[in-house]
Amino acid sequence: MRGRSTERERIGRLLADGRRGNSGALLIHGEAGIGKSALLDWAAGQAGGARVLRVEGIESEMELAYGGLHQLFLPVLDLVDSLPPAQADALRAVFGLTSDEVRDSFTVGLAVLTMLSEAAADGPLLCLVDDAQWVDRPSVDMLTFAARRLRAEGVVMLFAVRDGAPGATVKGLPGLLVEGLDRTAAAELLTGLPPYVADRVMEEAGGNPLALIELSAALTPAQRAGRLGPLALPETAAGLRGRIQDGFLDQVGRLPEATRLVLLVAAADDTGSLATVLEAARELGAGVEDLEPAERAGLVILSGELVRFRHPLVRYAAYRSAPLARRIAAHRALAGALGGAGQPHRRAWHLAAAATGPDEGVAEELERVAEWAGNRQAMASASAAYERAAQLTADRDLRARRLVQAARKAADAGQDQRCGALADQVPLPLADQEVAANFARARAAVELGHRSPAAAARILLDSADLTGAAHPEATASLLVDAVHAAYSGGDAALMAEVASRAPELPVLAVPALLFGDGVPDASGMPDASGVSGAPDVPGALAALRPLVAATEVTATGVMERLLTGIHCLLTGDHPTARRVALGAVAHCREQGISGWLPTTLDLLVRTELALGHHEEAVARGTEALRLAEYYDLAHRASHLRAALALPAAVRGEEEQVRALTEEALGYARPRGVGRAAADALWARGLLELGLGRAQAALDELAAARQEVGHPLLCLPLLPDLVEAAVRAGRPERAAQAAGVLDAWATALDRPALGALAARCRALTGPDGTAEQHFTAALALHGDGNGNGNGNGNSDGDSDRHGATDRHGAGTGNAFDRARTALLYGEWLRRLRRQIDAREQLRAALDGFEALGARPWAERARSELGAAGGETVLTTRQDGPISLLSPQEREVVRLAATGASNREIAAQLFLSPRTVGHHLYRAFPKLGVGSRTELAALLAA
Numbered sequence: 001m002r003g004r005s006t007e008r009e010r011i012g013r014l015l016a017d018g019r020r021g022n023s024g025a026l027l028i029h030g031e032a033g034i035g036k037s038a039l040l041d042w043a044a045g046q047a048g049g050a051r052v053l054r055v056e057g058i059e060s061e062m063e064l065a066y067g068g069l070h071q072l073f074l075p076v077l078d079l080v081d082s083l084p085p086a087q088a089d090a091l092r093a094v095f096g097l098t099s100d101e102v103r104d105s106f107t108v109g110l111a112v113l114t115m116l117s118e119a120a121a122d123g124p125l126l127c128l129v130d131d132a133q134w135v136d137r138p139s140v141d142m143l144t145f146a147a148r149r150l151r152a153e154g155v156v157m158l159f160a161v162r163d164g165a166p167g168a169t170v171k172g173l174p175g176l177l178v179e180g181l182d183r184t185a186a187a188e189l190l191t192g193l194p195p196y197v198a199d200r201v202m203e204e205a206g207g208n209p210l211a212l213i214e215l216s217a218a219l220t221p222a223q224r225a226g227r228l229g230p231l232a233l234p235e236t237a238a239g240l241r242g243r244i245q246d247g248f249l250d251q252v253g254r255l256p257e258a259t260r261l262v263l264l265v266a267a268a269d270d271t272g273s274l275a276t277v278l279e280a281a282r283e284l285g286a287g288v289e290d291l292e293p294a295e296r297a298g299l300v301i302l303s304g305e306l307v308r309f310r311h312p313l314v315r316y317a318a319y320r321s322a323p324l325a326r327r328i329a330a331h332r333a334l335a336g337a338l339g340g341a342g343q344p345h346r347r348a349w350h351l352a353a354a355a356t357g358p359d360e361g362v363a364e365e366l367e368r369v370a371e372w373a374g375n376r377q378a379m380a381s382a383s384a385a386y387e388r389a390a391q392l393t394a395d396r397d398l399r400a401r402r403l404v405q406a407a408r409k410a411a412d413a414g415q416d417q418r419c420g421a422l423a424d425q426v427p428l429p430l431a432d433q434e435v436a437a438n439f440a441r442a443r444a445a446v447e448l449g450h451r452s453p454a455a456a457a458r459i460l461l462d463s464a465d466l467t468g469a470a471h472p473e474a475t476a477s478l479l480v481d482a483v484h485a486a487y488s489g490g491d492a493a494l495m496a497e498v499a500s501r502a503p504e505l506p507v508l509a510v511p512a513l514l515f516g517d518g519v520p521d522a523s524g525m526p527d528a529s530g531v532s533g534a535p536d537v538p539g540a541l542a543a544l545r546p547l548v549a550a551t552e553v554t555a556t557g558v559m560e561r562l563l564t565g566i567h568c569l570l571t572g573d574h575p576t577a578r579r580v581a582l583g584a585v586a587h588c589r590e591q592g593i594s595g596w597l598p599t600t601l602d603l604l605v606r607t608e609l610a611l612g613h614h615e616e617a618v619a620r621g622t623e624a625l626r627l628a629e630y631y632d633l634a635h636r637a638s639h640l641r642a643a644l645a646l647p648a649a650v651r652g653e654e655e656q657v658r659a660l661t662e663e664a665l666g667y668a669r670p671r672g673v674g675r676a677a678a679d680a681l682w683a684r685g686l687l688e689l690g691l692g693r694a695q696a697a698l699d700e701l702a703a704a705r706q707e708v709g710h711p712l713l714c715l716p717l718l719p720d721l722v723e724a725a726v727r728a729g730r731p732e733r734a735a736q737a738a739g740v741l742d743a744w745a746t747a748l749d750r751p752a753l754g755a756l757a758a759r760c761r762a763l764t765g766p767d768g769t770a771e772q773h774f775t776a777a778l779a780l781h782g783d784g785n786g787n788g789n790g791n792g793n794s795d796g797d798s799d800r801h802g803a804t805d806r807h808g809a810g811t812g813n814a815f816d817r818a819r820t821a822l823l824y825g826e827w828l829r830r831l832r833r834q835i836d837a838r839e840q841l842r843a844a845l846d847g848f849e850a851l852g853a854r855p856w857a858e859r860a861r862s863e864l865g866a867a868g869g870e871t872v873l874t875t876r877q878d879g880p881i882s883l884l885s886p887q888e889r890e891v892v893r894l895a896a897t898g899a900s901n902r903e904i905a906a907q908l909f910l911s912p913r914t915v916g917h918h919l920y921r922a923f924p925k926l927g928v929g930s931r932t933e934l935a936a937l938l939a940a
Contacts, residue, residue: 003185033210057134180207490674
């Protein structure tokens with residue numbers, strides 16, 4: 001470990017933390033041969049009494065779903081029985097110990113997290129993942145999922161990844177770049193060489209430790225004596241990887257033929273099982289005694305049960321140096337050895353590796369492997385199996401079906417670029433309409449996920465037109481997906497076009513009636529009668545009622561739930577939208593539809609914001625954004641960043657708003673994701689308005705309105721636009737926007753919208769009517785805690801954790817109410833009605849401070865001072881809860897409901913020990929000593 005003091009110090013700190021019961025993870029990365037594996041070996045040697053688990057990636061087996069996870073946990077597999085039943089069942093299924101399906105990859109991730117915690121129950125645990133670029137994708141995903149959530153278990157996880165290798169993606173972990181040795185450290189590895197020779201070797205190796213060792217070992221006696229010619233070490237160094245590989249090839253090539261044969265079998269195998277390797281080798285005429293020359297040469301390390309190559313490049317050399325015929329024979333022999341071992345997925349991949357042309361029998365086995373992997377949420381592995389099955393398929397239509405399946409699974413795995421490449425291979429035209437519909441969904445997934453939602457909707461719409469009445473279920477499903485894509489893009493005209501194909505379909509009836517006549521005239525005013533040329537608002541509201549009922553009494557799918565919640569949100573029924581959104585989130589969790597969870601949470605965030613529940617919106621939005629980034633859902637992440645920017649704007653967090661909106665707009669604008677762009681610009685406008693920069697606010701809000709066009713889609717931002725226009729001295733723009741808002745509020749008849757419309761009438765109308773509009777607005781707002789006098793119901797819906805929402809589900813919005821009080825107070829002060837003004841301004845100040853809306857609170861405080869009121873700084877009334885971190889708040893909220901540590905861990909994707917750690921830290925801050933006291937405190 002010469003020259004690695006910095007790296008050893010950092011790893012040593014992690015190991016020391018592990019001995020103290022803390023957890024940590026580190027990604028060690030660098031070029032081939034730079035010393036990553038040596039650092040892992042050093043860490044294992046420093047582990048002391050810690051348990052060490054290790055997995056090494058194998059390039060030829062990186063598509064074998066969960067193979068790496070199985071290899072890592074093999075020494076502690078008995079701990080599976082101690083896991084909660086659902087987690088234990090998930091691990092048994094992914095390891096192929098049962099034939100059960102796995103509906104939710106997060107259950108697997110949580111099981112891995114709990115397994116690591118259980119393995120560390122008696123002392124620290126060190127997990128080493130070497131050559132992670134060659135570990136199968138599902139295993140890497142689950143291990144990094146766990147690594148990011150470890151806190152207080154005493155688990156240290158070290159990942160080693162070769163830079164530049166395909167698949168070298170380990171996300172979200174702190175990194176340690178391992179670079180070449182300096183000349184002093186390099187010279188210490190070259191003792192016994194003349195200075196001139198050592199200099200030439202160091203120049204050639206470029207500081208790479210493996211290159212230094214291998215190049216010096218390869219020198220002939222004459223070269224060691226200093227007689228170096230230009231051909232031995234050329235002035236222009238060859239590629240390092242190639243020179244090292246040539247050295248290994250030479251070493252393997254000098255071995256006896258039988259030894260090379262058994263090494264070939266070991267290189268083709270992924271289990272590391274000595275018994276499996278020897279059984280297959282015997283079929284080829286080699287035995288255990290033939291391993292001795294390779295062991296003496298230091299190319300392999302043997303134990304009673306395992307065979308391990310000294311370096312991945314040795315494995316590569318052993319495999320690639322063999323002729324094709326021998327490689328095929330090795331895979332066939334391994335398939336035979338695994339045939340009776342209960343490992344049909346491994347057997348199928350070896351048969352596929354041995355195939356030299358179309359083979360329907362092997363293709364069918366691979367298709368079963370794909371189904372097995374897909375049922376265990378290993379979508380990348382399922383896609384690879386379908387792709388290889390397609391390559392072995394002679395029949396054109398069957399090959400097309402398998403390629404389409406491969407593309408869809410790639411999309412599910414977040415591999416959109418690969419999905420597109422697979423879709424390009426599908427032979428067209430497609431005779432089977434069901435396959436054609438799935439093909440359209442695969443192409444649309446790529447478009448919606450990373451390109452254009454409008455293009456995605458068009459693909460789905462065209463496919464629905466081709467599918468036609470002969471396949472009504474497939475057609476309906478395509479249209480529903482298409483209208484959701486159009487909504488995501490903020491394209492009302494496209495939503496109407498899609499919905500017009502099947503207006504009799506309940507979930508499409510609402511957009512057909514709301515947007516069926518395109519964008520209303522310049523006034524934006526709907527005709528409530530529903531006559532031709534205007535939206536039919538009453539008809540849309542009537543069509544929405546049975547949809548809402550269906551989500552509560554029937555097993556509707558996630559897309560139907562999503563659109564129902566969206567329709568409720570668009571039509572201003574925020575309490576019902578929240579209830580539907582909670583149901584959609586719960587449905588995704590219960591059914592294991594993890595890929596849709598960020599989207600349903602996004603809907604819940606929108607409803608929380610509409611109801612003024614800013615802290616809840618931030619908590620849900622943060623979770624959703626973390627999931628979207630985990631799944632590489634860039635499209636959904638742009639929506640979520642824009643949504644999270646809104647409460648940040650309310651709090652006056654200018655830097656945070658800029659960062660979130662720049663990233664959201666950078667993605668949304670070039671791709672036509674109009675709704676995300678509009679929300680991001682809205683957040684900027686709201687920030688400028690709170691900071692008193694009216695013209696800048698008006699510019700941002702006007703741009704936001706242009707992004708979506710249809711007044712119904714930009715209705716929530718119109719009150720801000722009206723206020724900005726009034727303050728910027730643009731009364732004509734304020735009056736136009738106020739008119740649109742008033743018309744839609746009248747047609748929709750929602751108290752929350754009515755309150756905002758009344759406030760805007762007060763701002764834009766004559767002074768003689770302003771007061772009646774302000775007082776009407778305050779009455780419709782209610783008390784800001786869901787207790788308005790409108791038709792909302794405060795039914796105490798439970799959130800995803802089972803806790804009752806302290807806000808209820810009414811129509812009141814504390815932020816909107818405080819803003820109305822502020823504007824009313826300002827108006828009263830201008831009329832010199834100081835006592836009346838102080839009452840409203842004090843209410844506004846209290847409301848803003850309770851929400852942490854700092855710029856708005858400053859504005860209210862300034863106005864209150866001008867009106868002669870007391871302006872002593874107040875504090876938020878959160879009590880000791882405000883002392884907790886966001887993670888501690890979530891844990892405390894669940895603990896107060898009576899949930900156990902394991903139940904809380906399952907909800908929040910933490911380990912039970914981390915939950916206990918958070919409670920240990922939270923109880924003293926709250927001044928409580930038990931969960932009973934905790935529940936009483938939160939209730940108060």
